[in-house]
Every structure is written in C-alpha cells, then in structure tokens.
Amino acid sequence: MAKLKDIAKACKSKNAGPFELTLDIMFETAETFEKVRSTGIICPELIARLYHVPVTSVVFTEYAPAFAYKATIERRIPSGAIGDTDVYGAQQHAPLLDVEIPFESELDASPVDSHDEITL
Amino acid sequence: MKNGVVRMISASGILGYGFPESSLKAGLERKPHMIGVDGGSSDPGPYYLGSGKTFTNRLAIKRDMSLLLRGAMANKIPMMIGTCGGAGGEPHLQACAEILHEIAREHGLHFKLALIHAEQKKSWLKDKLRAGRIKPLGAAAPLTESVIDRSERIVGMMGPEPHRAALEAGAQVILAGRGTDPAPWAALAMHHGMPPAQSWFAGKMLECACNAALPKKHDCLMATVAPDYVETEPLNPELRCTPLSVAVQALHENASPIIHKEPGGVLDTSACTIAAHTERSVRVSGMQWHPQPYTIKLEGAEKVGYSAITFAGTRDPGLIGQLETFMQSIRESVATKVAALQVSPEEYQLVLRLYGQNGVMGDWEPIENPTSHEIGILAEAVAKTQDIANAVISVTRVTLLHTDFPGRMCKEGNMAFPFSPSDIERGALYEFSLRHVVEPEDPLVMFPIEYESV
Numbered sequence: 211m212a213k214l215k216d217i218a219k220a221c222k223s224k225n226a227g228p229f230e231l232t233l234d235i236m237f238e239t240a241e242t243f244e245k246v247r248s249t250g251i252i253c254p255e256l257i258a259r260l261y262h263v264p265v266t267s268v269v270f271t272e273y274a275p276a277f278a279y280k281a282t283i284e285r286r287i288p289s290g291a292i293g294d295t296d297v298y299g300a301q302q303h304a305p306l307l308d309v310e311i312p313f314e315s316e317l318d319a320s321p322v323d324s325h326d327e328i329t330l
Numbered sequence: 331m332k333n334g335v336v337r338m339i340s341a342s343g344i345l346g347y348g349f350p351e352s353s354l355k356a357g358l359e360r361k362p363h364m365i366g367v368d369g370g371s372s373d374p375g376p377y378y379l380g381s382g383k384t385f386t387n388r389l390a391i392k393r394d395m396s397l398l399l400r401g402a403m404a405n406k407i408p409m410m411i412g413t414c415g416g417a418g419g420e421p422h423l424q425a426c427a428e429i430l431h432e433i434a435r436e437h438g439l440h441f442k443l444a445l446i447h448a449e450q451k452k453s454w455l456k457d458k459l460r461a462g463r464i465k466p467l468g469a470a471a472p473l474t475e476s477v478i479d480r481s482e483r484i485v486g487m488m489g490p491e492p493h494r495a496a497l498e499a500g501a502q503v504i505l506a507g508r509g510t511d512p513a514p515w516a517a518l519a520m521h522h523g524m525p526p527a528q529s530w531f532a533g534k535m536l537e538c539a540c541n542a543a544l545p546k547k548h549d550c551l552m553a554t555v556a557p558d559y560v561e562t563e564p565l566n567p568e569l570r571c572t573p574l575s576v577a578v579q580a581l582h583e584n585a586s587p588i589i590h591k592e593p594g595g596v597l598d599t600s601a602c603t604i605a606a607h608t609e610r611s612v613r614v615s616g617m618q619w620h621p622q623p624y625t626i627k628l629e630g631a632e633k634v635g636y637s638a639i640t641f642a643g644t645r646d647p648g649l650i651g652q653l654e655t656f657m658q659s660i661r662e663s664v665a666t667k668v669a670a671l672q673v674s675p676e677e678y679q680l681v682l683r684l685y686g687q688n689g690v691m692g693d694w695e696p697i698e699n700p701t702s703h704e705i706g707i708l709a710e711a712v713a714k715t716q717d718i719a720n721a722v723i724s725v726t727r728v729t730l731l732h733t734d735f736p737g738r739m740c741k742e743g744n745m746a747f748p749f750s751p752s753d754i755e756r757g758a759l760y761e762f763s764l765r766h767v768v769e770p771e772d773p774l775v776m777f778p779i780e781y782e783s784v
Contacts, residue, residue: 228375276578290760292679297374301691302690
C-alpha cells in the first residue's frame with residue numbers, strides 16, 4: 211500500500227469560480243498514473259465520501275495528458291460568504307493525501323519518463 | 331498576417347503581478363500582432379466587486395501598463411486588457427482608464443482608446459428575468475428581482491465579440507470590464523481570420539501567461555495561432571513549455587480540463603494532440619469548437635452586513651480538553667449579554683473559527699479529535715450595522731477571556747490576545763449573489779463601447 215502523498219506529484223484544491231471547488235491529483239509519470247488508474251481507487255465515489263457531497267454532484271475527469279485526475283464539487287460555503295474559511299479554496303486538499311493505493315513500493319521511485327507526444 | 335499565423339503575447343497572470351522587462355522586449359522582437367493581459371479574477375472573493383475597489387496595487391498596475399502601452403505604441407500593435415481592475419465593474423474600469431491617461435500624458439502618447447463597459451443595468455436584467463431569459467447554473471435557485479435589487483453591482487462576463495468590434499473600429503488600446511479570461515486573445519486571433527477553436531484555445535493558454543510554462547512564474551508567454559494548431563512558448567529563455575506543462579494549464583481553475591464552456595460555445599480539447607515543437611515550445615492541434623446558444627454569465631455581489639473580528643489563542647490544556655463545551659458556554663453567554671444591549675438575535679451572527687481544530691476545513695475536516703497544545707480562536711461578528719458588530723465582538727472578547735470552566739487554573743484569563751486594540755473593524759461584508767446566465771439579443775448589447783482619442 212502507498213498513500214497518495216507518497217506517490218503523487220501534486221494533490222491540490224482551488225476555486226473553480228466562487229461556488230465550486232476543483233481538486234487535482236497529478237502524477238509524475240504515465241506509468242504511475244496508469245498503475246493508479248488500474249486500481250480504480252480514485253473515482254467519483256471516493257471524492258463524494260471524502261467531501262460529504264452526493265456522488266451525482268461530482269464532476270470527475272481522468273485527464274491522461276497531464277497524468278491527472280480532476281474532480282469538481284460544490285464549495286461548502288461560497289467564496290468569501292459569511293462563515294467561509296478558505297476564500298481561494300487552496301487548502302481543502304488534505305483528505306486526499308492519506309488515500310491508500312494498493313501499490314508495490316518499488317514503483318514509488320520509478321524514473322521520470324519524458325514524453326515527446328501525448329494523445330488523448 | 332505574415333505566413334498565415336497570428337502571434338500574441340500575454341504579459342503576466344494578472345495586470346499588476348509584474349513580469350521581467352527583458353521578456354517583453356524579447357517578445358516584441360518577434361513582431362507580435364498584439365500584447366494583452368488579463369486584469370482580474372473572482373478568486374479574491376466578493377469584496378472587490380461589491381466595494382468597487384481594485385485588488386492589485388495602483389503602482390504595480392501602472393508599472394505593468396506603462397511597459398505594455400509603450401511597447402504596443404512603438405510597434406503599432408494593439409494593447410488589450412480584459413477584466414480591468416480585478417472585478418471589471420465600472421469603478422474598476424475607470425481606475426484603469428485613469429492610470430492609462432496618466433501614462434499617456436507622461437510619455438506623450440496618442441492613440442484611439444476603446445473602453446468596453448461590463449456593468450449591467452438592473453432594469454435591463456429585470457426585463458430579461460421577466461422574459462425568462464435568465465437561467466440558474468449548477469445548484470443555484472432561479473433568480474428573483476429582489477436579488478437583483480439587493481446586489482451592489484452586477485457585471486456580465488463578455489465574450490470576444492466586443493473586443494472584435496473595437497478592433498474593427500480601429501481601436502489601438504482596449505480596456506475592457508469583466509470578461510471571460512481568454513476574450514482579448516480569442517478576439518484578436520479571430521479578427522485576423524483564425525478559426526474559433528484555435529483562437530479560443532490560444533486564449534485559454536495565454537490567460538494565465540507562464541502558468542503554462544515551467545517553472546511557473548509571473549512572466550510573458552507567446553502563442554502562435556495557425557488555422558490548424560496553436561504553439562506556445564515562454565519569452566524568458568529560462569522557462570520552457572512542455573507537453574505536460576501545457577496539459578496542466580488546462581486543469582487550472584476549470585471545472586473540467588477538456589470541456590470549457592464559453593459564451594456561444596464549448597471549447598473541446600478531448601481530441602487534442604500536444605507535442606513538443608522545440609525544446610521550449612509546444613504545438614497543440616485537434617481542438618474543437620462546438621457552437622451553443624449564446625449566453626453571458628453574470629456575477630454580482632451584495633452587501634450582507636458589517637464585520638468585526640478578534641483573534642486570541644489559548645495554551646491551557648484544561649480548556650483545550652473541554653473546548654467544545656467551553657465554546658458552547660461562550661455562545662450562550664454572548665447571546666445573553668448581547669440581548670441585554672437591546673440587540674435581537676436576528677441582527678447579528680457570531681462565527682467562531684477554531685484553528686488547531688477545524689479552522690481551515692470546518693465541517694469537511696476529517697480528523698475528529700485533533701490534538702494540539704494550543705488553539706487559535708478567530709471570532710467574527712457579522713451584523714446589520716458596524717456598531718452592532720463592534721458591540722458583539724467586544725462582548726465576545728471579554729467573555730472568551732473571563733468565562734469560568736470546570737478545573738480552571740488560568741483564573742486571570744483564558745486567552746492570549748496578541749494585539750491592542752484586540753478588536754478589528756472589517757467594514758462592509760459582501761457575498762457573491764448571482765450564479766446565472768442571461769441570453770442577450772446579441773453578444774454586443776450588454777457591453778457598450780466608448781471610443782476616445784487620447
């Protein structure tokens with residue numbers, strides 16, 4: 211098992227407009243991305259569970275050109291509204307970091323492969 | 331148009347964020363067809379749209395704008411700025427126009443200026459609402475006239491059409507109010523005959539400038555648009571675009587990396603090929619534009635009250651061990667004391683953010699029983715008037731400091747206040763009030779263009 215924080219290049223959150231939050235999980239290499247993708251762990255249901263939102267409201271995209279996943283959800287409170295804690299939405303990523311991926315550890319140190327061309 | 335391509339520069343992520351002068355110089359040597367920069371974002375929250383203030387600094391805006399204007403004039407190419415002053419309302423546009431005039435005076439520059447206004451008349455919006463031409467987006471409720479009335483300011487996010495109209499009228503400098511970020515570049519490329527898909531894609535790459543490059547910096551990016559591809563290249567030789575850095579830009583602040591909703595259509599990148607062109611530039615092809623019914627997104631901000639805050643920390647393990655019940659007793663005690671001031675519960679809200687507990691994620695915080703040796707408490711009173719907010723925060727401060735609790739050792743005071751005075755007036759508080767699109771008669775009707783010989 212490996213945690214996302216140990217194998218991902220980035221796990222981040224940010225506003226997508228004032229009412230939505232978008233989460234990006236990015237990997238360094240196509241190989242790592244494909245390994246993670248083959249486990250099926252990262253899916254709309256996972257995002258729904260971690261962020262307490264209905265799964266039908268998760269806009270979820272696998273984005274192979276950037277070796278990345280993107281999930282967009284409703285913000286808990288609109289940006290800057292009364293009670294908001296994160297105007298830019300930049301610190302809502304932490305629940306992703308500890309997601310466990312069944313993954314052989316030797317892949318953690320897999321070399322960066324350079325891609326001359328990517329086709330979706 | 332030389333060799334059937336259009337070259338465009340984006341100076342920086344946002345006007346006023348800065349860029350190296352050498353990068354702009356290198357870009358101008360490549361004989362671009364325009365220099366542009368995006369001036370805003372909804373990211374810093376509703377305050378700027380509501381209050382009419384700019385969120386970048388005047389001196390920083392002037393520095394960037396002066397370099398761009400002089401570069402554009404010397405090369406006889408248009409300078410185009412979208413979403414002026416951060417929020418793109420009338421005061422934001424006027425603030426940028428005033429700086430522009432000052433620069434023109436200082437350097438003796440003369441040009442045809444187009445100011446494109448984006449602030450919307452409430453009466454026009456109500457007409458559209460009654461005609462059923464305003465639709466909610468996402469989880470929003472249908473719009474009501476009272477929301478329009480309560481909004482301090484409402485802007486429409488223009489597409490490229492008003493910019494194109496200004497270019498066709500011979501404008502050399504275009505300052506625009508709120509728009510979709512790619513609008514200036516998409517307009518320039520289409521003005522020179524490029525197809526919508528490639529034009530929009532170039533705008534999408536350019537809107538955050540060197541966010542599409544490595545390492546990410548506030549620096550100048552060039553895009554070359556051809557009828558069947560777009561190339562991007564950073565103008566600072568220390569930076570480079572790679573297929574990955576370009577693909578990553580598609581993720582930035584969008585709901586989807588492959589479907590981008592824009593006025594009048596959808597930019598679809600699902601069939602794109604992203605290939606290294608040189609060691610520092612990338613060529614993208616295969617983007618598609620699917621026309622849709624023409625809609626304009628609306629943004630509005632309404633004043634919801636006045637805010638006052640106080641910040642304190644506790645280092646007492648006894649208090650931290652019973653934090654939840656302590657905070658409950660604070661809420662009850664504050665309610666009682668505020669009622670004694672003849673202030674009703676409907677007139678204010680007390681918001682307590684507990685740092686070290688769930689101050690960042692609130693109800694989304696997955697850790698149920700965090701352990702921390704100190705807790706930061708940010709107390710905020712939001713009220714109908716500043717006086718009430720100030721009164722409530724004053725009561726809250728004293729109550730936090732002196733409320734008794736079982737096993738209390740710190741009998742002189744529960745809290746460490748770092749500041750004197752401890753209470754901070756924050757002034758008016760705004761919220762984003764609209765999440766809707768309107769179907770205008772045509773793409774220009776909402777965005778009047780004012781021409782001026784400077």
